[in-house]
Amino acid sequence: MSIMAEIAIVFGVCLVSEGIAALLPFTFPASVISMILLLALLLSGIIKERHIDRVCRFFVGNMAFFFIPPCVGIIEHAETLAACLLPFLVISILTTPVIYLVTAWVIQLMMAARRKKEVSSHD
Amino acid sequence: MTDAILSSPFFGLAVTCLAWCVGLWVQKKTGLVLCNPLVIAAALIILLLVVFRIPYSSYKQGGDLISMMLGPVTAVLALNIYNQRKLLREYFLPVVVGCLAGCLTSIGSILLLCKFLLVEESIAVSLMPKSVTTAIAMAVAESQGGIPGITAAAVLVAGSVGAMFAPLFAKAFRVTNPVAEGIAIGACSHALGTTKALEIGPLQGAMSSIAICICGIITSVLTLFL
DSSP states (O other): OOHHHHHHHHHHHHHHHHHHHHHSSSOOOHHHHHHHHHHHHHHTTSSOHHHHHHHHHHHHHTGGGGGHHHHHGGGGGHHHHHHTHHHHHHHHHHHHHHHHHHHHHHHHHHHHHHHHHHHHHHO | OHHHHHTSHHHHHHHHHHHHHHHHHHHHHHOOSSSOHHHHHHHHHHHHHHHTTOOHHHHHHHHHHHHTTHHHHHHTHHHHHHHTHHHHHHTHHHHHHHHHHHHHHHHHHHHHHHHHTTOOHHHHHHHTTTTSOHHHHHHHHHHTTOOHHHHHHHHHHHHHHHHHHHHHHHHHTTOOOHHHHHHHHHHHHHHHHHHHHHHHOHHHHHHHHHHHHHHHHHHHHHGGGO
16 A cells, blocks of 8 residues: 555544544544544454554654654743642652552452452352 | 744754654663653753744744644554454453543542642643543643643653553552553553553553553543533
């Protein structure tokens, strides 16, 4: 598949998602819609992996690059951020282990319950 | 001539690509998680703008063209989840319930702390999606009236914390199940954490990349109800 065709597919999915986002009665990020839409197209077999393979590898491989401009945008909000730097850091750092703890233990408990069930059904 | 250069979108494009290459080079030389190429590149550009008194709007012309691509960047995450569909089917319920619990904890703890620390509303909204991958987090923050730049910074801090301390968390919280470990890393520190999860093990890495997508979807849905 030509690289331009691959790009056209990915951009097309994004374009359709913008349309869907505009139709929705609530504000929902178009980029998340495009991810769900592309996943649905892949799962249904309408789009095959080889149709978007190279574009995907390029975008995923260089992902962080695309976040540079929004990060530079902080310059416009320097005062707001400086005014709340401490709470900003406290919240960003402290909540991370809490999320880890809850997520991991919910899954561990569910898996343990599933194993128990399997064992008892074997008896 | 200076005016012509500064008013061209190529200014932002060229500067960003160059700064990114410098960032990659520094990361390679030092090998430190903190020397993230994104942080270095953004810091270099900010420094350039401040030192030479270049208005942000000159940079923004080219910069906007790059951030426009965040849409496609998020879309192609679908291929990640598609490639892991077998694993996802096998552990579907624990994974989805675990991600849901993680997202609820994330949003709940952030809102609670924001209230407790008397953080401004616009900052609170910007912090809320900080545990999901940057592209989705910024889109969520923007649609809720937050400041994308602050979200990007918070996402970066959370991701670095996860990437640095993930093995320590597993030990401290006695997490032994590889599926639980992988999902937890992805849920609290998205793609940056996933790089660490891949080092810990292939199953952890795969689970972590599944968590990026699922948590992204769950978080954007949950914020609709706030």
